[in-house]
Amino acid sequence: MQDFLQFTLTGITIGSIYAIVALGFVTIYSVTKVINLAQGEFVMLGGLTMFSLVSVGVPYWLSFIATILFVTFIGWLMEFLLIRRAKGADAISLIILTIGTSIFIRGISSMVWGKDQHTVAPFMDNTPVTIGGASITPQSIWVVLIMLLVVGLMYMFIDKTMLGKAFQASSVNPMAARLMGISPKRMSSFSFVLSASLGAIAGLAIAPIIFPAYDMGAMLGIKGFSAAILGGLGSAPGAVIGGLLIGLFESMGAGYVSSGMKDIITFSIFLLILIIRPNGILGEKTIGKGGL
Amino acid sequence: MLQVESITKRFGGVVANSDVSFSVDEGQIVGLIGPNGAGKSTMFNMISSIFPPTEGNILFCGKRIDLLPSYKVAPLGISRTFQNLQVFKNMTVIENVMVGQHMRTKQNLSGVASMLLGIAKNERKVYEEAMDILRFFNLELLYDQKASSLSLGKLRLLEFARAYATEPKLLLLDEIAAGLNHSETSEMSELIKRVRDSGVTILVVEHDMDLVMSICDKLVVLDQGMKIAEGAPKEIQANEAVIAAYLGAEIEEEVV
Amino acid sequence: MKLQGVQQTKWWGVVVFIAAILIFPLVVTQSFFITQATFAGIYAIIAIGLGLLMGYAGQISLGQAAFYGVGAYTTSILTATWGWSPWLSLPIALLVPALLAFFMGYTMSRLSGYYLAMATLALGIIVHGLLVEGKGITMGASGFYGIPQLSLFGMTINQGVPYYFLVWFFVLIVLILSLNIVHSRVGRALRSIHDSEIASSSMGVNTGRYKMQVFILSAAFAGLAGWLFAHMSYSISPSAFTFDASILFLAMVVLGGSGSVWGALIGALLIRMIGITVHTLGEQFSFITSDSEHVIYGLILILVVIFMPKGLFPTVIDWFKNTSIKRVEKKSSVPVTPIERSVSE
Numbered sequence: 001m002q003d004f005l006q007f008t009l010t011g012i013t014i015g016s017i018y019a020i021v022a023l024g025f026v027t028i029y030s031v032t033k034v035i036n037l038a039q040g041e042f043v044m045l046g047g048l049t050m051f052s053l054v055s056v057g058v059p060y061w062l063s064f065i066a067t068i069l070f071v072t073f074i075g076w077l078m079e080f081l082l083i084r085r086a087k088g089a090d091a092i093s094l095i096i097l098t099i100g101t102s103i104f105i106r107g108i109s110s111m112v113w114g115k116d117q118h119t120v121a122p123f124m125d126n127t128p129v130t131i132g133g134a135s136i137t138p139q140s141i142w143v144v145l146i147m148l149l150v151v152g153l154m155y156m157f158i159d160k161t162m163l164g165k166a167f168q169a170s171s172v173n174p175m176a177a178r179l180m181g182i183s184p185k186r187m188s189s190f191s192f193v194l195s196a197s198l199g200a201i202a203g204l205a206i207a208p209i210i211f212p213a214y215d216m217g218a219m220l221g222i223k224g225f226s227a228a229i230l231g232g233l234g235s236a237p238g239a240v241i242g243g244l245l246i247g248l249f250e251s252m253g254a255g256y257v258s259s260g261m262k263d264i265i266t267f268s269i270f271l272l273i274l275i276i277r278p279n280g281i282l283g284e285k286t287i288g289k290g291g292l
Numbered sequence: 293m294l295q296v297e298s299i300t301k302r303f304g305g306v307v308a309n310s311d312v313s314f315s316v317d318e319g320q321i322v323g324l325i326g327p328n329g330a331g332k333s334t335m336f337n338m339i340s341s342i343f344p345p346t347e348g349n350i351l352f353c354g355k356r357i358d359l360l361p362s363y364k365v366a367p368l369g370i371s372r373t374f375q376n377l378q379v380f381k382n383m384t385v386i387e388n389v390m391v392g393q394h395m396r397t398k399q400n401l402s403g404v405a406s407m408l409l410g411i412a413k414n415e416r417k418v419y420e421e422a423m424d425i426l427r428f429f430n431l432e433l434l435y436d437q438k439a440s441s442l443s444l445g446k447l448r449l450l451e452f453a454r455a456y457a458t459e460p461k462l463l464l465l466d467e468i469a470a471g472l473n474h475s476e477t478s479e480m481s482e483l484i485k486r487v488r489d490s491g492v493t494i495l496v497v498e499h500d501m502d503l504v505m506s507i508c509d510k511l512v513v514l515d516q517g518m519k520i521a522e523g524a525p526k527e528i529q530a531n532e533a534v535i536a537a538y539l540g541a542e543i544e545e546e547v548v
Numbered sequence: 549m550k551l552q553g554v555q556q557t558k559w560w561g562v563v564v565f566i567a568a569i570l571i572f573p574l575v576v577t578q579s580f581f582i583t584q585a586t587f588a589g590i591y592a593i594i595a596i597g598l599g600l601l602m603g604y605a606g607q608i609s610l611g612q613a614a615f616y617g618v619g620a621y622t623t624s625i626l627t628a629t630w631g632w633s634p635w636l637s638l639p640i641a642l643l644v645p646a647l648l649a650f651f652m653g654y655t656m657s658r659l660s661g662y663y664l665a666m667a668t669l670a671l672g673i674i675v676h677g678l679l680v681e682g683k684g685i686t687m688g689a690s691g692f693y694g695i696p697q698l699s700l701f702g703m704t705i706n707q708g709v710p711y712y713f714l715v716w717f718f719v720l721i722v723l724i725l726s727l728n729i730v731h732s733r734v735g736r737a738l739r740s741i742h743d744s745e746i747a748s749s750s751m752g753v754n755t756g757r758y759k760m761q762v763f764i765l766s767a768a769f770a771g772l773a774g775w776l777f778a779h780m781s782y783s784i785s786p787s788a789f790t791f792d793a794s795i796l797f798l799a800m801v802v803l804g805g806s807g808s809v810w811g812a813l814i815g816a817l818l819i820r821m822i823g824i825t826v827h828t829l830g831e832q833f834s835f836i837t838s839d840s841e842h843v844i845y846g847l848i849l850i851l852v853v854i855f856m857p858k859g860l861f862p863t864v865i866d867w868f869k870n871t872s873i874k875r876v877e878k879k880s881s882v883p884v885t886p887i888e889r890s891v892s893e
Contacts, residue, residue, distance in 0.1 A: 270670055419554065
């Protein structure tokens with residue numbers, strides 16, 4: 001029982017990160033229909049930028065802001081330089097484009113930061129807290145809190161602001177949105193900016209826990225993508241549920257079986273769920289083109 | 293040959309067809325007409341099994357076809373054209389027709405060994421048959437052109453030829469004359485009759501009243517998803533409900 | 549037999565290809581380049597299969613390395629652990645990945661697009677994980693060793709020129725088979741699915757079944773490549789069958805041009821050449837590392853998608869055709885379609 005609680009806490013912590021990455025996928029997908037497999041690289045850039053800033057003595061609060069701004073800029077750049085030029089390409093080409101971007105960013109990062117893992121000090125004193133026999137570090141609590149904050153802010157933004165409404169409109173019906181004067185270009189650009197900043201937040205939050213390295217983005221991206229698919233591509237609540245589930249499968253697999261088996265178990269369960277629910281947990285059935 | 297029995301189709305809350313029944317006899321040319329939004333295309337898509345009806349049955353030669361996937365309907369002898377032109381645009385004219393012959397030329401991936409030696413032996417036969425079909429439709433001079441380079445009139449002919457190449461018993465023509473000029477339309481109506489004379493039953497959805505009246509043996513009139521009349525062209529022209537439906541539609545269109 | 553207006557295998561291309569295979573080892577004699585050319589052949593087999601899947605069935609696989617790895621480990625275990633003859637294990641090394649693909653395709657038949665991409669990606673990770681974790685059978689991360697060499701008529705096929713010829717012999721078979729499939733009625737059906745799936749299925753083409761068959765075929769090709777790879781070296785390790793490898797195969801197809809059998813082959817050669825060039829330069833300049841290789845692959849993927857969406861080979865062919873048509877038009881200034889005009893007016 002104590003073990004179970006411990007694994008659950010670990011699972012929720014890591015799952016929170018996956019949830020944020022998955023939200024990034026959903027944000028871009030819902031507006032542009034692009035699967036951005038470079039999403040994990042935003043997280044990596046977040047973690048490593050945070051490391052560089054903190055290690056030269058920049059205070060934490062300033063590092064946060066600078067990291068988010070920097071990664072957001074990269075996201076904007078990616079949309080402006082690449083995605084926009086490839087409009088009209090088919091789904092396969094777009095996936096390949098983002099994979100290319102991801103490999104490129106990773107290669108450059110390994111030149112800049114080297115291949116070692118880096119250590120970032122936790123946000124505050126990191127003595128583990130014990131809850132019902134299971135221990136959790138304050139940094140993990142930070143991660144979960146940040147995820148909740150992000151989800152809350154996203155909700156507020158989409159539901160309560162004009163920009164959020166425009167965003168929602170262009171994802172539900174791009175044609176109608178365009179007729180109402182919402183620029184699809186601006187929305188596409190904005191979705192990348194938003195999603196890059198989500199990645200940066202995830203990256204800086206887990207930096208103290210997972211020792212960021214240049215190659216961490218690939219696996220985070222894949223898990224985040226799985227979470228988004230599992231939840232039902234395009235559904236924001238689905239992304240959060242998917243992220244937490246993937247985190248839980250992983251920590252249970254690592255805890256009860258072995259850490260080497262955790263990915264095998266996670267992805268096997270993932271495939272099983274897809275067989276049962278081909279459109280994900282909260283996914284809608286795709287509606288065919290009626291009335292030829 | 294074809295029996296449509298109390299078909300209802302709903303898309304969410306929208307009723308596209310409501311309790312429609314009619315039949316098509318062998319050797320006939322039957323026209324399905326009605327104002328815009330009457331549910332003609334929906335009916336067509338159900339007969340060619342693109343999607344299933346919500347209620348009711350569709351029988352072809354006594355067999356239920358409404359629940360089959362669309363690729364299984366073609367081998368039974370039903371083929372169709374598409375109103376919005378679904379030609380294979382990256383293929384040549386003759387290759388389009390050869391896809392139409394696809395299911396008649398059995399040879400699957402398991403015949404891989406013969407493929408190692410080169411082209412399967414019946415490829416030449418298929419090619420020559422395709423050429424004959426192109427001649428029938430007056431397309432033989434364009435045989436090696438990419439379909440994407442054809443004019444609208446030729447594309448409609450190509451759709452027709454490709455559907456004919458499946459050797460159907462029943463051919464569904466979805467607004468085959470839409471966008472054609474007078475001479476092309478009369479050429480098309482001659483073709484339709486010639487195809488019928490070669491032993492193919494034909495169901496057409498058409499807006500062009502002259503065409504429908506001149507070639508059809510029987511007309512089925514739909515309005516707002518329901519069948520309002522059925523009968524020979526002469527009877528339909530005199531039918532009050534039909535006139536009301538069309539006049540009503542015209543008035544509405546003028547208002548809009 | 550020439551059928552005008554129908555895509556057919558151009559046999560002169562195959563003849564040129566055979567000549568190139570035969571001449572290469574005469575011109576280039578350093579064993580390093582022969583080995584690299586042998587690897588290029590192995591990759592070409594995978595790339596041709598993946599090209600068929602992407603260009604003709606319109607599906608993407610992000611886990612092709614899984615089938616490659618399963619093929620390699622199947623033959624390794626059968627020959628080294630169980631003592632089978634490598635020639636006997638060849639069909640099994642093709643069959644096991646094919647069955648895996650069949651199972652995947654069957655259970656995942658309702659998936660398409662991004663969902664299928666993710667499912668193949670997951671398969672890749674699971675297979676790689678099992679190769680590392682199944683220590684009792686696969687000897688784990690350190691690699692499987694003791695794989696026997698191939699021999700034919702009592703003679704061992706050594707690494708070097710003999711193995712080079714063996715590999716490229718198989719490439720030739722795969723190439724001809726693929727070209728003939730593409731140019732048969734099955735290929736026509738696949739191309740028609742690409743243009744309009746709905747019209748294709750109303751012509752009686754079972755679109756789902758063809759997509760599945762191509763997926764299985766691509767897996768069997770990858771299995772063949774795995775078999776060749778395993779018997780070329782004394783040992784293999786899971787690190788050759790990672791997600792990165794799957795991406796590399798993807799890059800080959802994208803660069804050469806999906807939807808073209810020749811394109812996939814040329815893509816495999818080019819990617820291998822880039823790898824060798826970067827490697828060689830790296831020995832001379834310390835600032836060029838294996839990272840630069842990744843940066844270049846990334847850039848290639850980006851640039852090709854943006855500037856040459858069809859890929860290198862089809863783009864070059866189109867360019868070539870267009871210039872030659874213009875030349876012909878200049879010579880004979882007869883309008884191309886006079887008949888059509890008179891009818892449509």
